[in-house]
Amino acid sequence: MLHGPPKTASNTGAAHMGGRIAIRGESASQLPKGRTMLNILPVLVNGTHATYGFIDSGAAPTLAARSRIDQMGLKGRPxxxxKATEASTFTCKxxxxxxxxxxxxxxxxxxxxVLVADKINVSMDHxxxxxxxxxxxHLSDLEVISLPEYHRQVELIIGLDTTLNRVILDQRHGLKDEPSxxxxKLGWVVFGPTGTRSTSECxxxxxKKKVEANETYKTIYVKQVEKYLLKGYAELVPVDKLNHSDGRVSYMAHHGDKHPTKEKLRVFFDLKAKHAGTSLNxxxxxxxxxxxxLAGVLLRFREEKHAVTTDIQEMFHQVKVPEDDSNSLRFLWWPxxxxxxxxxxxxxxxxxxGARSSPSVINFCLRQAALDYGDxxxxxxxxxxxxxxxxxxLLKSIDSEEDCIQLTKDLIGLCADGxxxxxxxxxxxxxxxxxxxxRERDKSVVTLDLSKDERPTEHALSIHWDMSSDEFTFKINLxxxxRTRRGVLSVVASLYDPLGFVAxxxxxxxxxxxxxCRRNLPWDEDMNNDEANRWSRWTSQLxxxxxxxxxxxxxxxxxGEVSSYQLHxxxxxxxxxxxxVTCLRTVSKNNQVNSTLVMGRARVAPLKRSSIPQMELTAAAVAAQLDYLASRSLDVDKLLESSLWLTRPEFLCQEQDSWPALPNDVKRAEIDGDPEVKQSAPIFSMFAPEPILVEKIAAKFSSRTKIVRIIA
Structure with a gap:
């Protein structure tokens, strides 16, 4: 731990652990180049046990190493x-x-x-x-307290669930390439790279090793970066700006992701990479x-008869960054x-x-262009x-060819002016x-003879659009x-179906x-035979x-011209x-009726078992059929054959007076025991009406002769 003056090694009042804690400096002749210092310092656990802790701004929970817990003789709850933190991924039991x-x-x-991890992989080299x-x-008056050599390991990660991580009482900062x-509450911690530039150098x-090992990869990577420089998206830092030290200089590491089927590579700048516990983002x-x-854009893409798509060329790079801000976007490269x-x-x-602010900025600029040149x-x-x-x-649908052609011209002009x-x-x-x-058409259709050649399939935001048939399709590259929980998650998450067509x-x-998940299967443990069979059947149908x-x-x-729209x-x-599921029923002026699927959603029930929602009791008879299709799932061959799912129930194409009526009653056997249904119980009561005059007289007099005389 670090202390400022006037404390020295002789008066720090260190706590004891089996004697006393040694207070000494370390033998380190030279600060390793590119080394990143972490928030590591000695701490006391339960008042008597000393060890090293790492204050991790990227960890939500606090974790302790199994070795420390066993040494203390403690036993926790199962x-x-x-758990994943900035430091690593930990199995906690x-x-x-x-x-x-x-x-x-x-x-x-x-x-x-505090979660107990099998091992904490944070090196004391940091x-x-x-x-x-x-x-x-700016740090020379601070002093380091070190534990004995046999305690020289990090056994705690102090997470954001405690103020020991979040509260800062004082701070010191040096120049751009110096630690802070x-x-x-636990004492001074020194952290950070010996410069963000050093981290980028690493x-x-x-x-460098990766590109030199793959000549094809290197060629594509170099071409992409050099294109940035040629087009003015990037520049060599001017000599007079190299020592710019206003505190707004940062270096971005970068890597390239190559398209799996095309000779195309995108360079990604890593603005999430943390150093000194923080990142540029x-x-x-x-x-x-x-x-x-996205759902709204796709639904509007389905509204009209004719459809067009386009994209903005290198949209992010069309919006400039102020010069002072560009120093925060430095990167290292070879001439x-x-x-x-x-x-x-x-x-x-x-x-x-990849910059956190970029999507909002570029969308603002695009919308501002619409305001500036809309008239x-x-x-x-x-x-x-x-x-x-x-x-x-852009995904746009328009009713007439003439309007569509005019709109494309207007959009090209408006965006160019912006x-x-x-x-x-x-x-x-x-x-x-x-x-x-x-020259503005998609490269995949430029060379085709539009009068006779079939046009290729266009991929529209992860949905494939077959322009020849004007249909949405799916392409699976499984x-x-x-056969683990992680493998299942990877495949399920890769099925991008924003409108729920195959829900x-x-x-x-x-x-x-x-x-x-319900049986807490570890992420990388094989599933059992029954689950593996289910998985095989599902992936084969996929x-x-x-x-x-x-x-x-x-x-x-x-x-023809539509006279009526109805959403069901x-x-x-x-x-x-x-x-x-939502479907659209349309009626034309010629009284033609059409119904089609708009979008669907299917979700698993919560892990905590719950009753069937009350909506099931009031659903129409067709909803029960959709329950089989949606809620209870459907094999893919049945899905492909199901006109009910794609076009909706046949009765929607009929007159409304022929639609099935809602059930008037529900059988008792179907609702008994359902907690969503309010139970009723009969209550009986006796009602005594007010007695008439004759009854009152008869109750008062016992002689029949007197009663007759009084009534007469």
């Missing part, structure tokens, strides 16, 4: 979960309470739920030493969420991509994909920018596509995954995952989803799951 205190005064805090402290003037120090060294404001709802040369400092001059290009173009863009992708270029246009209508500039089938995978098709347009192309919602539930 617990079985895997026990939870208990500990008092964690200052090594000198034992002042600290009682932490009620702890500060006395000799290192003397290298920085915070005074906590990552750059790893990147931690200091950026997210801003308002201006991104349109010309030649890894044999000395590495140099560059900086981004445009918005970075010039019309209301429809402005509305399309506000309602039909999902980040950089500094954005729309390209890669596609359409389900060959005449609309032919009216677009050839990779082999282990009844995906529900089966979710149910299996929930069953594994491949058949490639045969699933649903018309993009909610109304058939030859339906069906909901049902069971003990294992519940489903909701």
């Amino acid at each position: 617990y079985n979960q895997i 026990e939870v208990l309470s500990l008092h964690i205190g200052n090594i000198n005064t034992d002042e600290g805090e009682h932490v009620t739920d 702890a500060m030493s006395q000799e290192w402290l003397t290298k920085w003037p 120090a915070y005074l906590t 990552r750059a060294h790893s990147l 931690d200091h950026l404001m997210q801003g308002p969420d201006l991104t349109s709802s 010309g991509g030649d890894t044999n040369q000395a590495i140099q400092e560059f900086r981004m001059t445009s918005r970075v994909f 010039k290009y019309g209301k429809e173009a402005c509305c399309a920018i506000r309602r039909n863009f999902y980040v950089d992708n 500094g954005f270029r729309l390209n890669q246009w596609t359409s389900s209508n060959k005449d609309i596509l032919a009216a677009m500039p050839e 990779k082999e995954k282990p 009844p089938f995906t529900l089966k995978g979710k149910m299996l995952l929930q069953d594994l 491949q058949c989803l490639g045969d699933f098709k649903i018309r993009r347009s909610l109304v058939p192309p030859d339906f 919602h069906f909901a049902d539930a069971s003990q294992t799951g519940y489903g909701v």
Whole structure:
């Protein structure tokens, strides 16, 4: 632990543990280059046991090593979960309470739920030493307290569930490449890289080994970075700015993700990487969420007869960053991509994909362009920018060819005036596509003869759109995954179905995952035979989803002018799951009727068992059928054959007076024992009416003669 003056090693009043705690500096001749110092310091546990703790700003719970708990002879409550922190991932099978205190005064805090981990993998190589402290003037008067060598291991991770992690009493900071120090309740901690640049150098060294081992990868990577420089998205840091020290200089590590099927690579800048317990994203404001709802954009894409899509070319890089801010977006790179040369400092001059603030900023700029140039290009173009863009992708449907062609021209002009270029246009209508500039069409359709060639499938936000048939389809690329809880989660999460077109089938995978969670199966442990068989059946059927098709347009192309729209919602539930589906019923002026699926949702029931929701009792007869399809799940072959799921019940295409009526009664056998149904019990009472006059007289007089005389 660290102490400021006037305390010395002789008067710190250290607590004892089997004698006394040694207070000494460490033998460290040189601070390793690129080393990152962590918030590591000695602490007292339960007042008598000394060890090292790591104050981890990326950990929610507090954890203790099994070795420390066993040495103290403690036993906690059973617990079985895997916890991830900034330091690592830990398997925890026990939870208990500990008092964690200052090594000198034992002042600290009682932490009620400390998780016991098998091992804590935090190296003491990241702890500060006395000799290192003397290298920085702002820390040179602090002193390090070290435990005996046989205690030199980190056995506690102090998480955000305690104020020992969150409360800062004092702080010290040096220059940009120097560590900082915070005074906590447990004492001073020194942390941070010996410079954020040094951390980036370490990552750059790893990147160098990777690109030199793969010439193809290197070629693509170098081409991408050099393109940033050529287009002005990035620049070499000017010589007079290299020593810029206003506290707003930061270095981003970067890596490349290559497209699995194309010779295309995107460079990702890591703004989430933490050093000194914080990251650049931690200091950026997210801003308002201006991104349109994905479900809303897709539903509007289905409204009209003709459809077009486009995207903004390199949208994030079209929005510039102020020069002062660009120093926070520095990165290291080799001139010309030649890894044999000395590495140099560059900086981004445009918005970075991955920055917390970027989505809000770029959406604001796009909407501002609509405000600035809306009068010039019309209301429809402005509305399309506000309602039909999902980040950089436009999905728009329009009723007439002429209006669609005009809108594409207006959108191209408006976005160009605002500094954005729309390209890669596609359409389900060959005449609309032919009216677009050839260089702006999607590369996958430019070389095709639009008069006879089949157009390829366009991928629209993880939903495949077959432009030739104007239908939505699914493509499955299922990779082999282990038969574990983690493997099931990986596959289930990869089925991106935002409108719930295949919700009844995906529900089966979710149910299996929930069953594994219910019995607390460890993430990487194989499932049992029954579960493995269920998984095999489900994944084998998953491949058949490639045969699933649903018309993009909610109304058939030859339906005519619509005179009536009706949305119908069906909901049902069971003990294992519940489903909701919405369909659209349209009536044309020629009295044609059409009904089609709009969207669906299927969810597993909560882990805590609950009764069937009350809505099931009032659902229409068709909802019971949908219960089988949605809530109780459906095999994929039945889903593909089910006209009920795709077009909704046949009665919706009939006159309303022929629709089935709601049931007038419910059989007692079907509701007995259901806690959602209020029980009734008969109550009997006796009612005595007011006696008439004759009865009163008869009760008063016993002589018949007197009664007759009085009444007469």
